Amino acid sequence: VIRKSDGETKKALSGVKFELREKISEINEESDAEEEDLSEEKTTYITDENGEINIENLRQGTIIATELESRDEYVINKESTYVKLEYKDSVKIELENEHKKGNLTIYKVDKDNNKIAIEGTLFSLYSKELNKVIGRYKTDKDGKITINNIRTGEYSLIEEKTNKWYNLAKDKNLEVKWNDTTVVTVENELKKSRIKVIKEDKEDNK
Numbered sequence: 207v208i209r210k211s212d213g214e215t216k217k218a219l220s221g222v223k224f225e226l227r228e229k230i231s232e233i234n235e236e237s238d239a240e241e242e243d244l245s246e247e248k249t250t251y252i253t254d255e256n257g258e259i260n261i262e263n264l265r266q267g268t269i270i271a272t273e274l275e276s277r278d279e280y281v282i283n284k285e286s287t288y289v290k291l292e293y294k295d296s297v298k299i300e301l302e303n304e305h306k307k308g309n310l311t312i313y314k315v316d317k318d319n320n321k322i323a324i325e326g327t328l329f330s331l332y333s334k335e336l337n338k339v340i341g342r343y344k345t346d347k348d349g350k351i352t353i354n355n356i357r358t359g360e361y362s363l364i365e366e367k368t369n370k371w372y373n374l375a376k377d378k379n380l381e382v383k384w385n386d387t388t389v390v391t392v393e394n395e396l397k398k399s400r401i402k403v404i405k406e407d408k409e410d411n412k
Contacts, residue, residue: 208251208259208271212280213302214357215336218257222303223275225250226261229268250274266291276303279358306358306384312343312351314368317393323349324394328367334360342366358384368394 210219228247251259272286280303289297312329316322327345332338335357343351363378372394382388406412 207261207296207298208253208301209298210253210257210301210303213304218253218255219277219280219303220253220255220257221277222253222257222273223250224252224259225272225274227270227272228264229270230265264291266293266295271299271301273301279306280304281306307355308358308382308384309387310351310353310356310361310380310382311387311389312345312353312363313389313391314345314349314351315391315393316372317395320391320393323347324369324372325349326369327365327392327394329392330364330366331356332362332364333357334362339364356382358382363390363392365392371396373397 208224210222211217212219226249228249230247251261253259267290269289269291270286271289273283276282283301283303287299287301289299291297310331314324314327316324323345325345325347327349328342329344329351330339330342331353333340340356341353343353345351358381360379360381363380365375365377368374373396375392375394378390378392380388380390
């Protein structure tokens with residue numbers, strides 16, 4: 207049995223394609239000695255909805271499992287796995303894939319003047335894939351947040367708290383891409399009001 211899963215979440219991964227090479231061992235009847243690698247058979251398999259490949263009635267010998275294709279959001283594991291099978295053996299192999307990752311940079315600025323950076327703004331980053339907030343971050347003195355090595359995919363950037371002189375910004379949707387840095391600029395609008403000036407004649411107040 208081969209089981210394929212996400213290295214971080216341990217979620218089962220379906221649709222991963224493997225090639226299995228079967229190096230068959232034979233027994234020499236005269237000497238009862240085992241002779242290895244007399245032949246080699248190749249077969250391809252794809253993991254099911256449980257992330258598993260189940261193979262029965264294999265001949266004893268060495269099985270070499272090599273990943274050929276993985277899901278788009280994962281890095282292919284190119285290292286082959288070797289398993290020695292003896293008579294009546296039952297073996298389960300747990301193999302993992304690393305999710306592709308990227309980086310995110312956030313800039314927080316004044317809406318009317320983008321040269322003004324806003325320090326101390328608190329954001330939460332919500333992963334649509336995982337259906338949860340993966341972290342909370344504050345802007346530095348340059349109005350900047352840098353988040354490295356996060357899973358690729360779609361996120362929502364939610365502003366929770368900012369400078370008292372500013373209104374909170376609306377949620378921002380973004381996408382993190384593989385081996386790339388996504389740069390997002392979020393603008394804050396200053397809180398504003400009105401001033402009404404009335405000019406009157408001093409004597410009759412008109």
